[in-house]
Amino acid sequence: MGNREDLLAGARTCLFEKGFARTTVRDIATASGVSMAAIGYHFGSKEALLTAALTAATQEWGTELARALTATDATEPDALRRFAARWDTVRESITAHRGVWSATLDALSHTESREQLAATTPEAQRGLAGLFEGMEDSDPEASRRVGTFYQALLIGVAAQLLIDPETAPTGTDLAEALHRITAPAGQTATAG
Numbered sequence: 359m360g361n362r363e364d365l366l367a368g369a370r371t372c373l374f375e376k377g378f379a380r381t382t383v384r385d386i387a388t389a390s391g392v393s394m395a396a397i398g399y400h401f402g403s404k405e406a407l408l409t410a411a412l413t414a415a416t417q418e419w420g421t422e423l424a425r426a427l428t429a430t431d432a433t434e435p436d437a438l439r440r441f442a443a444r445w446d447t448v449r450e451s452i453t454a455h456r457g458v459w460s461a462t463l464d465a466l467s468h469t470e471s472r473e474q475l476a477a478t479t480p481e482a483q484r485g486l487a488g489l490f491e492g493m494e495d496s497d498p499e500a501s502r503r504v505g506t507f508y509q510a511l512l513i514g515v516a517a518q519l520l521i522d523p524e525t526a527p528t529g530t531d532l533a534e535a536l537h538r539i540t541a542p543a544g545q546t547a548t549a550g
Contacts, residue, residue, distance in 0.1 A: 362400045364390040369411035374457030378408055378464040409474045412465055415458050423451050424489055438533040444490065445515070445529035452516050453523065459516040483509055 368390025372381040383404050387394040401407035430447045434440040452459055466472055483505025487493040490508050493501045511532070518526035527535070 361390075361392045361396050364392050365397060365400055365407055366411050366414060368392065369407050370415055373408060373411055373415070373461040378412070378461055378468060381408060405468060406474070409465065412458075412461050413474075413478065416462060419451070419455050419458050420485060420489070422455075423448065426451055427489065438537055441536065442529035442533035445511075445527075445532050447529075448512065448515065449519060449526070449529065452519050456520065459520060463513075463517060463520065479509075486512065 365386065368386045368388075369381070371389045372385045376385060381404070383394045383397055386397060386404065386407065397404055397407055401410060426447050427444055430443050434443060465475065480502070484495060484498075484501050485505070486508040487501040487505040491504055493504055495501060515527060515532075
């Protein structure tokens with residue numbers, strides 16, 4: 359690996375161990391085995407490096423999640439049961455990649471990272487619409503709306519899992535809530 363790749367790997371290690379806010383330039387230099395000056399040369403700032411490392415980790419997580427969701431029973435004809443199974447898979451993935459999610463939520467409070475993350479939001483929303491609903495970009499507005507729904511749900515579930523995994527919603531909890539919200543009055547079928 360070159361200095362740039364070493365810095366990204368070191369920043370990733372620091373993000374997962376210390377978080378965005380507590381990671382210092384010295385921490386990254388030590389973890390990567392690269393000089394502190396190289397951070398400025400390759401990335402401009404510690405925040406830009408941390409954001410790049412977090413973006414890469416999030417993209418890797420998304421790729422892994424896509425594989426896991428594909429393996430989830432996609433043949434389930436009942437939409438609510440399929441929704442519940444997918445969200446149980448999402449929960450498992452968030453739990454397994456707690457560092458990515460801790461760092462993501464930590465980064466949201468930092469102006470520079472928040473601006474860089476905001477720039478990737480439309481792509482993330484399109485990706486989520488495609489991942490969960492198989493939506494293509496043929497209807498960008500519908501894709502955006504569906505993507506924002508899944509993004510809000512994903513961030514909310516991740517935050518709840520980080521705060522208190524015991525009370526965070528299961529896939530069935532989410533499916534039943536969605537059903538109650540959208541079902542005609544008096545209809546009581548469940549996802550479980």
